[in-house]
Amino acid sequence: MRQPVFFNTLGRRLEPLEPLVPGQVRIYTCGPTVYDRAHIGNLRTFLFEDLLNRSLRFMGYEVTQVMNLTDVDDRTIQRSQDTGKSLDEITVPVTEAFFSDLDALAIQRADHYPKATEHIAEMIALIERLIAAGYAYESGGSIFFRIAEDDDYGRLSGFDLGQVRQGERVVSDNYDKEDVRDFVLWKAAKPGEPSWESPWGAGRPGWHIECSAMSMKYLGESFDIHCGGVDNIFPHHENEIAQSESATGKPFVRTWIHAEHLIVDGQKMSKSLGNFYTLGDLIEQGADPRAIRYLMLSVHYRDKLNFTLEALEAANGALKRLDEMRFRLAHTGASPGESRLVASVEKMLEAFETALAHDLNVSESLAALFGLVREVNTAIDGGAVVEGDREHVMTALARVDEVLGVLDPEAWRTEAESEGLADDNIDALVAEREQARADRQWGRADEIRDQLQGAGIVLEDARDGTRWKRQ
Numbered sequence: 001m002r003q004p005v006f007f008n009t010l011g012r013r014l015e016p017l018e019p020l021v022p023g024q025v026r027i028y029t030c031g032p033t034v035y036d037r038a039h040i041g042n043l044r045t046f047l048f049e050d051l052l053n054r055s056l057r058f059m060g061y062e063v064t065q066v067m068n069l070t071d072v073d074d075r076t077i078q079r080s081q082d083t084g085k086s087l088d089e090i091t092v093p094v095t096e097a098f099f100s101d102l103d104a105l106a107i108q109r110a111d112h113y114p115k116a117t118e119h120i121a122e123m124i125a126l127i128e129r130l131i132a133a134g135y136a137y138e139s140g141g142s143i144f145f146r147i148a149e150d151d152d153y154g155r156l157s158g159f160d161l162g163q164v165r166q167g168e169r170v171v172s173d174n175y176d177k178e179d180v181r182d183f184v185l186w187k188a189a190k191p192g193e194p195s196w197e198s199p200w201g202a203g204r205p206g207w208h209i210e211c212s213a214m215s216m217k218y219l220g221e222s223f224d225i226h227c228g229g230v231d232n233i234f235p236h237h238e239n240e241i242a243q244s245e246s247a248t249g250k251p252f253v254r255t256w257i258h259a260e261h262l263i264v265d266g267q268k269m270s271k272s273l274g275n276f277y278t279l280g281d282l283i284e285q286g287a288d289p290r291a292i293r294y295l296m297l298s299v300h301y302r303d304k305l306n307f308t309l310e311a312l313e314a315a316n317g318a319l320k321r322l323d324e325m326r327f328r329l330a331h332t333g334a335s336p337g338e339s340r341l342v343a344s345v346e347k348m349l350e351a352f353e354t355a356l357a358h359d360l361n362v363s364e365s366l367a368a369l370f371g372l373v374r375e376v377n378t379a380i381d382g383g384a385v386v387e388g389d390r391e392h393v394m395t396a397l398a399r400v401d402e403v404l405g406v407l408d409p410e411a412w413r414t415e416a417e418s419e420g421l422a423d424d425n426i427d428a429l430v431a432e433r434e435q436a437r438a439d440r441q442w443g444r445a446d447e448i449r450d451q452l453q454g455a456g457i458v459l460e461d462a463r464d465g466t467r468w469k470r471q
């Protein structure tokens, strides 16, 4: 089994992955706050996590992934109050929409999706441990984490507590604290807000404690990887470390991996700039979710992803090259002989995995894949496809698609599957045949005609070019 290296935010360096249980990787990924549809920036992070999980499975690891659903926090409560709806009326439909976005992008499901509202008891228990150990205190029915007790606070983000001033997010809660830097674990109930009973009276959990309690419940007090977007590093993940390690006295997480932001047309996405998109917005505008997936996967997770129409078009083009090669290979003749493609396939698979194992260097993986696509096309052009080649190539494509998730016809019901052959592919083949005729490569031209005939496409050669129709 290959040992991948990842850029660990904790320590800011590439480190080999060393799972606590060899061969098994336990991953916690901060999930959505289900008060509104996810935007494509959120989805970029979830796609990066999908790539990580799939890559680890590809390398032979057993992966357990937990993703929480934040269904009570300031934003869900605010939305509930603004609309006059109950918390459930807000969070249930948004949660459903979230899962349909995951499906549309072929993101594999996590093993557990714990909801914050169903784990209040675990959060209370964790807070009680922190109070007992002197790391937390009660004030006016709320509970705060005592940052002065935590010597290594700031080691994930490199945040210098000496620099914290009133008004920053870490001190933005309007409660009485011993120290402005302390953060809230439990908020005393306010009139009109949902609340739960606790040893300190009615209240609700703070956002940070939700993730500590739920991750440790499902993955244990120490686990392998914790992911999120870069905006989670501070204060959210810093506070998770503080809470978890102060309560247990054990290292919380070995490897922290964070995905960079998505920007649109070079600018930060925002509603006021009019460049704020959900997946539904893009699909309505005609974008193919398969191309969106490909585009988001193809940019390294530590680079900002600049989402543009041109980039989406390029993603479509790359997928088309894959589809065309598959189609051509499926319909080309094979002669007996010794295969030259077998070695190319092996080389591609090796390079594909090596690149993924190096901090998910997916562009190198894709370069290896498209190198094979070129070789296969050359073999088809030269009539050099031999028996067995097709199976080797198709098996390798299925293998890399365990990671990429863009080729499986079950996941992407395209025209090609529903009607036998997509118009675009036919157009491409017809154009290739015309070129072959112009080049006086009659054999190749006939081969394409036979291929198309086999797929139920009839060609009509006219003076102004070739037309085609389905039989």
Ligand SMILES: [Zn+2]
Residues within 6 Å of the ligand: 029, 030, 031, 211, 236
């Ligand atoms: Zn979280």
